[in-house]
Amino acid sequence: MAYQVLARKWRPKTFADLVGQEHVVKALQNALDKGRLHHAYLLTGTRGVGKTTIARILAKSLNCENPSNGEPCGQCQSCTQIDSGRFVDLLEIDAASNTGIDNIREVLENAQYAPTSGKYKVYIIDEVHMLSKSAFNAMLKTLEEPPEHVKFILATTDPHKVPVTVLSRCLQFVLRNMTPQQVADHLAHVLRAENIPAEPAALQLLGRAAAGSMRDALSLLDQAIAMGSGKVSEEDVRHMIGAVDKRYLYELLQSIAEQNGAALLQKAQEMAARAIGFDSALNELAVLLQRIALFKTVPSAISQDDPERDTLQILAEHLGDEQIQLYYQCAIHGKRDLSLAPDEYAGFVMTLLRMLAFSPLAAAGQPTNGQISGTELHTPSTEKETGAKKPIALPDHSGQPEAAEPSDVQVIEEATPENKPAIAPEAEQVEPPPFIEPIIEAPVFAEAVPADTIFEHAVAVTATQAEEYSPPWEETPSEHEISATQPYPDYPIDYPPPFDDEEANLLPLPESEHITYGSNEEEDGVETDAEETFAPMPEFTADNWAQISFRLSRKLGAAQMLTNHAAWVDFDTENKVLTLSLTANAAKEAKSKGFFDKIRNALAEAYDMPDLKLQTCAWEENRNWETPAMRKNRLQIEGRQRAQQLLESDPACQKLMNLLDCHEWKADTIELAENIEE
Template identity: 60%
Template sequence: MPQTQVLARKWRPRNFTELTGQEHVVRALTNALEQNRLHHAYLLTGTRGVGKTTIARILAKSLNCEKGVTATPCGVCPTCLQIDSGSFIDLIELDAASNTQVDNMRELLENALYAPTSGRYKIYIIDEVHMLSKSAFNAMLKTLEEPPMHVKFVLATTDQQKIPITILSRCLQFNLKQIPQTQISDHLKGILAQEEIPYDLISLQLVARAAQGSMRDALSLLDQAIAFGAGKIEEASVRDMLGIIDQGYLFNLLDTLVQRDGLKLISLADEMEMQCLSFDSALQDLAAILHRVALAQAVPQAISEDIPEHIRINALAKILTPDDIQLFYQIALHGRGDLSLAPDEYAGFTMTLMRMLTFMPENLAVNQPPHAPPTNIKQPAKAEHKPYSVSKHTTQREIADASDLTWPQLVQQLKLTGMAKMLAQHSETKILSADKIELCVPEAHKHLLEKKYQDKIQSALNTFFNKPVVLNFFVGSITGLTPVAIQQRVEEEKQAQAIAAIEKDPIVQELIEQFDAKLIVPSIKPIQDKGDKQ
C-alpha cells in the first residue's frame, strides 16, 4: 500500500504564484529578481507556519533556475527539482535551534568561501536564527559584512527581538503576516476539491479559525479532520476534534441575558457542564461573539453573510446598546482571567453571567418600584429618611419634588446602561438634592470615572429633574451604602429568610427526621414577586 504524503508537504507552494498571503513580500522579491537588484542577506520574520521556509526555498529556485535568475522558476529543470526534493548540493539548510554553537557556524562559513558546485549561488537558509549563541552571531557578522559574491543568506525567525542589531542592520527584512481566515478557508477548499474529499463550509471556517493565521497548522488540522471523520469533513466531527463549543449555546446565553431570565441562564450553564464543555473556552468565544456584534453595529459590512452566525449577530446588534456590548465584553475578559481564582470553573462562569445580568438594562425602569434599602441598615446623615416608594401613578415631576429620595432609588429611575450604570451603582452620595449631587467613588472603582460615563449620568439627571443639576465625582472612602451594596444586602436578607422559612417548614422537618434527609442550602432561592422582577 503506497504511503500517503501529508497535506502540508504535498501542497507546499513551489513558486510565488502558488503562495497564499504575503503579497507584500512576493511583490518586493519579484521586483528585485526582475530588476536583478539582489541583496546578499534576507531576514524573514513571522509566526510559525506562515511561509518563511517556503519563501526561502522558492527564492533559492529563483536564483538558481537553469533558465536564469527569474521570479518565475521553471520547476522542471534538474536544479528546481533537486531544490524541491531537498537534494540540491548548493542549498544548505541549518536549524539554529539544534546548531547553536560557534563551531558549527565557523564550519558553515568556511565552506561558504568555496564556489558553488553546480548552481549559480550557494544559498544558506538558517531557520530559527535567533537561537544562535552570541559567539555564533559574532562569527556570522564578518561574513555578512563582506560576503562572497556567490553566497546568499536567508535567515528565518519567530523572534526578531533576540537577533543582535548588528545582524539586523545587514539584512533586508520582511515581516510575514498571519494569513487571514478567509484566505486559509479558500485555500483549503481548493485542496479538498482536488483531493475529492467532501466537506462543508462551516467545518473549513472552524479549521481556519483554529489555525490562528498559520497555513501549515491549517493543513495539519485538515489532515487530522480527514482521519477523524473517516475520509470526510463534517461540522460535528470537526467540533469534537477541536473541542470547540457549539456557538448555539453562547448565542442562547446572550438571548437569555436580553430576556433577563436568570433561571434559564443557570439552566444553560448546567447543560454546558453536563456536556463537559470548557468554561474558559466558552468565555473566550463569548468575547469573540461580542466583538463581532460590536463590528456589526459600527461597521456592518465587516460581517460577511458567509459567516454562519451572521443572522444572530445582526439580531443582537439591534437589541444591545454599544455601551452594553463594551461592558459585557470587558466582563467576559475579566471573568476568564478570574476563573483560576474562583472556587471552581462553574462558579466562575456563572458568576460572570450574573455580573452581566446585574448590569443588563432595565426595560421597566420608571414604572417598576425600586428596591427600598433594608430597615436594619443605617443610612448616612444626608439620606436619613423613611423608605420611599413609587406607585404606578406617581409622575416623574412628583418624584423630582420628593424630599425623601435616596441615591439608590434615584439610580433605579435614570434608565442608565452599560458602564455609566456601573459607575452610578458603585457610587455613594455625600450631597443629594434636586440642585446638587456629590458622589464618592471607592478607589477600587476609580477606573469607571471616564468623562463620557459621567456625562451620561449628568444628562440623565438633567432630564429626570427637568433642569440642570450640579454633579461632582471624587474618589474616597465610602460607608458601603452604594446601590450595588444595598441591593446585595437585600438579596442576602431575602436568601436568609427563604432558608429560614424552608428550615421551619413542618413538612421539611418531618422529612429530615423520618428519612435522615439533608437540606441542600445552595438550591434554595427566594420567590420573587412581580414587583421585584426586573
C-alpha cells in the same frame, strides 16, 4: 506510494502559490527582476507562516535557469533538484542542532569555493537565534562582506535574540500571521482539489484554531478529515478542537436577554455535564457578541448566505447596543479572571450572573431605592405572574439541541408610552434648583461611580460658582427618572446658594498672587500676546522674579527651565550684577553656557541694561530662597487649602459627604484649573 501529509504536499513551490505575505513577495520579486540582490536576508515571524518556504523559493529563483519576473520556472534542473532536496549548492542548516562555533566555521570555510552547478551558493540557516555568541561573532565578517557567489538566508521566530550586529548586516522581512479568513479560503481550495466535502462553518473554526499558522491549519485539516472519515463537518471539528456548540451560545444569550436565570443556570449545568471548556465557551461567546454588534451596526458585513444570519438578526432585535457592549466586556473580563475563580464552572456561572444582573450605563435613571423594571431579577413577583411575555423564537438548527420550551422563557418588555412609569401631577410642577439636580436625579450605574470623581466635580462647581451644572455621566435627565416629591430623606428642596459672599472671602489671595480658574491659554492666545506686548515689565526686584520669569518665558525657550528653578539672591545696582542660585537638580543639568547668555540677553533687553552681568552661587538651605517653581507649588497648595475650606463650609457638600459616609479629605486629589500670569 506512501501518504504525504497535506502540510508537505501543499507546500508552495513558487511565489504565486504563497497565501498572504504579499509585502515580502513583492519586494523579493522586484529585487530578482531588477537584479538588486542583497547578500543576506533575515525572515522573521511565528511558526508556520512561511519563512523556510520563502527561503527555498528564493533559492530556486536565484539559481533558476529560466526565471520569469522573479518567479522560478520549476522545470529546470536547479528547480527540480531543490524541490527534491538534492541541490549541492543549497545548504540548509538547523541552528537549533548546530549551535557551536565549529559548525559555523565549517560553513564559512566552504563558502569561499565557487558553486558546483548553480549560480549561487545559498545557505539557509533556520532558527538562527539559537546560535551561540561565539558562532555569531565568527560569521560577522563573512556575513558583512561575503563572496559574490554566496547568499545567506536566515530565519528565526525570535529576532530579539539575534545580536544587533547581525541584524544590521541583513535585509529584514517580517512575515505576518494569516487571518482566519485567509486560512479558511486556502483550506477550501485544498479540499476542492482533493475532492473532499466540507462545511464552511468547519473551515472557519479551523481558521480561528490555527492562530495565523497555515502549517497548523493544514495539520488540523488532516486530523479533521481522518475524524470525519473522508469529510469535514462542523460537529466533528468542534468536538476535535474543543469548540462550543453554537446552540449553547444562542440559548445562553436568549436566557440573558429574557432575564431567565433558571434557564441560564440549567444551560450552564448541561454544558458542565458535557465537559465543555468554559474558557473556550467565553471566548466563543465574545466572538458571537462581536458578530451581533457588527450585524447591528453594519448589516451588510454579514453575507446573505451566512448560516448564522437569521439567528444574529433575531438576537440583534432583542439586544440593545449598550447591552451588547456590556455583555462583551463581561465575557472578555470573565475569561481573563477565570484562572482566579475557585473553579472554572464557578467563574463561568459568575460571569453569566454578572451579565444577568448588570444594567447598561445608558439605562434610565432611577432613585436610590428604586427598582429596574423589565428584568426577572428586580420585577415584583405579581408582575411576573400576570405579565404575558412572548419568548424569543430562534431558528431551528438541524442536528443540534432543541430550544427551550416557550413557557420557560420570557422577553423584556419594550418601553412604550403606555407602559412608561407615571409621574405625579404635582411632581411635574416642582422643579428643584439646578445645583442639586445631579444629586436628586442620580442615575443607576452598572458599576459604582468613585467618590473621587464626584468630589472632583464638586470642586469645579464650588470654584466656578456654576449656576447650572450637569455631571458627565448624565447630560439630560429623563422626565420620568424620579419624582420630585421623593427627594433624599430630609433633603431640603429650597437650598441656599453654594456659599455666600462672607464664605467666599475665606483665605483671600493677594491680588499679585491671584489664580485664575478655568482659563485656557490656547483659546486666549491672541489676547495674551497683545497684553504681554503692551503691558510694562514688572519692577526689577526680587519680589517680582517669578513674574519676570513668566513674562520672558517665550523669549527664553528651553532656557526658561533654568529660570524656573533659580532663586533671586542679590542684585548689585552699582555694578549691574544679578546673582542667581540654582537648585541642586537644576545645577546638574545646567551644562550649557548658551542658556545663561540667553537669560542675560533677555533681561538686558527687557530692562534696557546692556551692561547687565549674570552670575550664580551655590544653593544654601534655610535661606528662604524661593524659585518660581517653588512659588507655583506653594500657591497650588494654598489654593487647595482654600478650596477645601470652601467645600467643607458648603451645605451641599456637607450633605453629599454625609450621604456617602465620607469623613476624610484627600487634599492631593483636589485639582485646580489655574493659569498664573505673573
